[in-house]
Amino acid sequence: MASEALPLTLHKGPLAVVYEWLGTADHKKIGFMYIIYALLFLVIMGIEAILMRIQLAHANSHFLSPQVFNRLFTMHGTTGVFFVAMPILFGFGNYLVPLMIGARDMAFPRLNAFGFWMTAFGGLLLYGSFFAGDGVLHAGIAPDVGWFAYAPLTATAFSPGHSTDYWTLSLLLAGVGSIAGGVNFVATILCMRCPGMTLSKMPLLAWMNLVMGGLILVTISPLTAAQLMLVADRYLGAHFFDTQAGGSVVMWMHFFWIFGHPEVYVLIIPCFAFVSEIIHVFSRKAMFGYPAMVAATVSIGFVSLGVWAHHMFTFGMPSYGNAFFVLTTMVVAVPTGIKIFNWLATMWGGKIRFATPMIFAVGFLFQFLIGGLTGMMLATAPFDWQLGNSYFVVAHFHYIIVGGILFTIFAAFYYWFPKMTGRMLDETLGKWHFWLFVIGFHLTFDFMHIPGLLGMPRRVYTYEAGRGWETWNMISSIGAIFQTVAILIFVYNMIRSYFLGAPAGNDPWDAWTLEWATTSPPPDYNFAVVPSVRSRRPLWDIKHPDDPDWKYE
Amino acid sequence: MSVRGESIAVTDAPWHIPSRGRVGMYCLIVAESAIFTIFVAAYVFYIGKSLSGPTPREILHVPILSTICLLSSSLTIHWAMAALRKGKTVGFSVFWFITFVLGAIFIGATAREWHHLIYQEGFTIQTNLFGSTYYALVGLHASHVIAGLIGLTIVMILALLGKVKREHSERCEVLALYWHFVDAVWVIVFTTVYIVGR
Numbered sequence: 001m002a003s004e005a006l007p008l009t010l011h012k013g014p015l016a017v018v019y020e021w022l023g024t025a026d027h028k029k030i031g032f033m034y035i036i037y038a039l040l041f042l043v044i045m046g047i048e049a050i051l052m053r054i055q056l057a058h059a060n061s062h063f064l065s066p067q068v069f070n071r072l073f074t075m076h077g078t079t080g081v082f083f084v085a086m087p088i089l090f091g092f093g094n095y096l097v098p099l100m101i102g103a104r105d106m107a108f109p110r111l112n113a114f115g116f117w118m119t120a121f122g123g124l125l126l127y128g129s130f131f132a133g134d135g136v137l138h139a140g141i142a143p144d145v146g147w148f149a150y151a152p153l154t155a156t157a158f159s160p161g162h163s164t165d166y167w168t169l170s171l172l173l174a175g176v177g178s179i180a181g182g183v184n185f186v187a188t189i190l191c192m193r194c195p196g197m198t199l200s201k202m203p204l205l206a207w208m209n210l211v212m213g214g215l216i217l218v219t220i221s222p223l224t225a226a227q228l229m230l231v232a233d234r235y236l237g238a239h240f241f242d243t244q245a246g247g248s249v250v251m252w253m254h255f256f257w258i259f260g261h262p263e264v265y266v267l268i269i270p271c272f273a274f275v276s277e278i279i280h281v282f283s284r285k286a287m288f289g290y291p292a293m294v295a296a297t298v299s300i301g302f303v304s305l306g307v308w309a310h311h312m313f314t315f316g317m318p319s320y321g322n323a324f325f326v327l328t329t330m331v332v333a334v335p336t337g338i339k340i341f342n343w344l345a346t347m348w349g350g351k352i353r354f355a356t357p358m359i360f361a362v363g364f365l366f367q368f369l370i371g372g373l374t375g376m377m378l379a380t381a382p383f384d385w386q387l388g389n390s391y392f393v394v395a396h397f398h399y400i401i402v403g404g405i406l407f408t409i410f411a412a413f414y415y416w417f418p419k420m421t422g423r424m425l426d427e428t429l430g431k432w433h434f435w436l437f438v439i440g441f442h443l444t445f446d447f448m449h450i451p452g453l454l455g456m457p458r459r460v461y462t463y464e465a466g467r468g469w470e471t472w473n474m475i476s477s478i479g480a481i482f483q484t485v486a487i488l489i490f491v492y493n494m495i496r497s498y499f500l501g502a503p504a505g506n507d508p509w510d511a512w513t514l515e516w517a518t519t520s521p522p523p524d525y526n527f528a529v530v531p532s533v534r535s536r537r538p539l540w541d542i543k544h545p546d547d548p549d550w551k552y553e
Numbered sequence: 554m555s556v557r558g559e560s561i562a563v564t565d566a567p568w569h570i571p572s573r574g575r576v577g578m579y580c581l582i583v584a585e586s587a588i589f590t591i592f593v594a595a596y597v598f599y600i601g602k603s604l605s606g607p608t609p610r611e612i613l614h615v616p617i618l619s620t621i622c623l624l625s626s627s628l629t630i631h632w633a634m635a636a637l638r639k640g641k642t643v644g645f646s647v648f649w650f651i652t653f654v655l656g657a658i659f660i661g662a663t664a665r666e667w668h669h670l671i672y673q674e675g676f677t678i679q680t681n682l683f684g685s686t687y688y689a690l691v692g693l694h695a696s697h698v699i700a701g702l703i704g705l706t707i708v709m710i711l712a713l714l715g716k717v718k719r720e721h722s723e724r725c726e727v728l729a730l731y732w733h734f735v736d737a738v739w740v741i742v743f744t745t746v747y748i749v750g751r
Contacts, residue, residue, distance in 0.1 A: 107573040107576075107577060108573070108577060111577075179581075179584050182580065182584065183577050183580040183581055183584070184577075186576065186577075186580045187573045187576045187577040187580060188573075190570070190571055190573075190576050191570050191571050191572065191573035191576050192570070192573065193570055195568040196568070213580075214583075217580055217583045217584040217587065218583060218584070218587045219587075220584075221584045221585070221587035221588045221591070222587055222588070222590075222591045224588060225587075225588045225591035225592055226591065228588075228689070228693075229592075229595065229689065232678065232685065232689055233685075236678050236679070237678065237679035238678045238679065238684075238685035238688075238689065239679075239681065239682050239684075239685045240595060240685055240686075240689075245603075245604055245681060245682060246599075246602045246603055246604040246681075246682050247599075247682060247685075248598070248599075251595065251598060255591055255595075258591075
């Protein structure tokens with residue numbers, strides 16, 4: 001491995017640099033590649049979203065054809081979940097977990113590289129459909145079966161050509177990559193901790209990535225299994241989801257959502273981790289209720305495995321099935337509420353600094369709460385019968401994915417960018433980014449609930465005038481403009497700060513976890529001396545030898 | 554403030570962390586178990602739901618001999634590992650080889666069973682729901698056995714070259730864990746396909 005040659009100060013040719021990155025097994029380089037890769041796909045899915053918002057801005061629009069609209073929402077959803085959210089969180093996890101637990105690298109560096117490249121090729125394969133998905137039948141280029149690809153729409157009879165094959169094979173590849181990542185996270189966090197870092201002294205980020213890794217093992221695998229069945233159906237003529245031969249389409253729904261719902265927690269739990277690290281540093285207090293936070297995270301992980309069929313209320317279930325999934329879904333609110341109160345209690349009485357990472361984290365708290373409340377509304381089966389598959393659902397999950405997950409990812413960028421590059425992101429541009437994005441987000445997604453309540457179904461490519469949906473859709477589309485400008489500012493800020501930003505130093509936020517103990521950016525070997533810790537805030541102990549944490553924990 | 558390289562006075566407690574090879578393999582086993590769970594669920598759900606014949610009772614024969622071979626290979630790999638931990642490399646090689654042979658007998662028997670079903674009975678993955686679920690579940694397991702056999706072969710070649718020593722027991726243990734998993738899954742698959750499903 002190129003990264004094993006210690007100080008890389010020698011001047012290298014461009015070919016050597018390319019080789020170094022392609023062949024690397026270093027967790028920081030892999031993490032970086034995950035993040036860059038995810039940002040590229042974020043831009044692509046954003047463009048897809050903008051095209052759809054232009055189409056929906058007014059009634060009877062013919063900006064896009066129905067076929068193109070179907071492809072756009074399929075690609076937007078699939079890209080967002082598998083090739084933006086997952087890789088960006090894997091990227092941060094890869095970069096941060098070894099640094100925060102005082103390790104040299106992940107437990108299995110080569111497996112880590114394998115996982116990244118599988119995910120990367122999965123994404124390329126998905127978009128390869130634009131070039132070859134047409135097949136000989138001229139049946140349409142990109143996949144158009146929706147991101148949950150309900151059977152029997154995916155059967156060869158209804159999806160001729162190869163576009164659906166691209167969809168299923170790319171998710172199969174990305175799934176294998178994710179499982180490799182999950183194995184790596186669990187093994188790293190359990191087996192690579194530096195001396196003294198017992199499980200009860202790990203940073204919350206490590207704890208939550210441990211839970212995420214465990215969840216990946218049990219949630220991505222069912223998706224992989226279901227994709228294998230779909231491949232067998234499409235290529236070998238098997239009958240898993242073939243109703244003509246007695247197969248069941250509801251079984252696909254079950255298998256998909258057994259993956260699909262815990263997947264939401266795979267995405268949100270690392271975001272909880274970012275918020276937990278950021279809020280206590282910017283409140284200048286130790287995390288309130290650390291054990292409760294860990295317990296809440298673990299219990300969310302467990303409960304999330306038993307809620308999947310709340311995506312299926314509208315397909316009809318026996319009353320005890322409805323009751324079970326309503327109750328389990330509502331139980332999720334309990335540990336989630338514990339978390340929100342813990343974050344609030346951490347801020348309470350703290351000396352809060354509203355730097356950009358913190359304002360994004362506070363934005364998350366507010367928006368995640370509202371998204372959770374609409375989730376509770378949809379968890380009520382009769383309410384869901386009324387609003388299932390409406391724009392209310394779309395608004396709800398975008399509230400979580402954009403208002404919750406994307407906001408914390410932005411917070412994480414502003415917080416850890418200095419560590420990764422050695423330069424600060426610009427605070428003024430950061431504030432502009434935040435406020436424009438908040439305005440755009442609320443314009444788009446607050447007002448999206450209303451056409452849903454008025455009966456607008458999701459996935460329609462256009463609608464008739466005079467149903468009272470036009471104004472709300474226009475407002476949503478206007479919000480997209482604000483979000484686009486905010487993202488452009490963010491991208492500009494990152495590029496500009498990478499070259500011209502103020503030097504960050506080792507520890508710009510006066511933080512307490514181990515990643516801030518090394519240089520910015522960290523050397524290949526991370527720590528010159530293997531650190532040892534005695535408390536949850538090892539840097540506090542170093543900075544305040546007269547009053548260390550370990551005397552009280 | 555430079556804190557790089559400094560460390561806090563360590564507590565005197567000795568520092569134990571689990572072996573990453575084992576933990577990694579346990580994680581893989583959890584993930585694989587989830588995959589098998591979905592295939593078993595599909596199999597059980599579709600029992601008796603085929604719209605056309607043949608039924609399992611008409612064409613499936615219980616593979617008792619190969620099951621005995623596969624399950625006893627867990628025992629022989631356990632003995633191989635016990636020998637390696639004591640540094641008895643010859644004993645290790647012998648038991649490791651027997652494990653490989655038992656696994657190979659199992660996969661050969663599966664191949665014969667499939668050959669019979671496909672060429673004599675004309676029963677394929679396309680025939681009916683039973684065919685789809687049967688070949689998928691048994692094939693998924695068989696592919697795991699083949700992966701295990703490849704691993705066993707690599708270690709066997711290294712052992713013949715005299716490269717496997719006592720200090721490698723931790724690594725061989727990881728492969729042995731996988732082999733035990735493959736055997737344990739067969740108990741589930743066997744029960745589902747040849748007892749419950751028949």
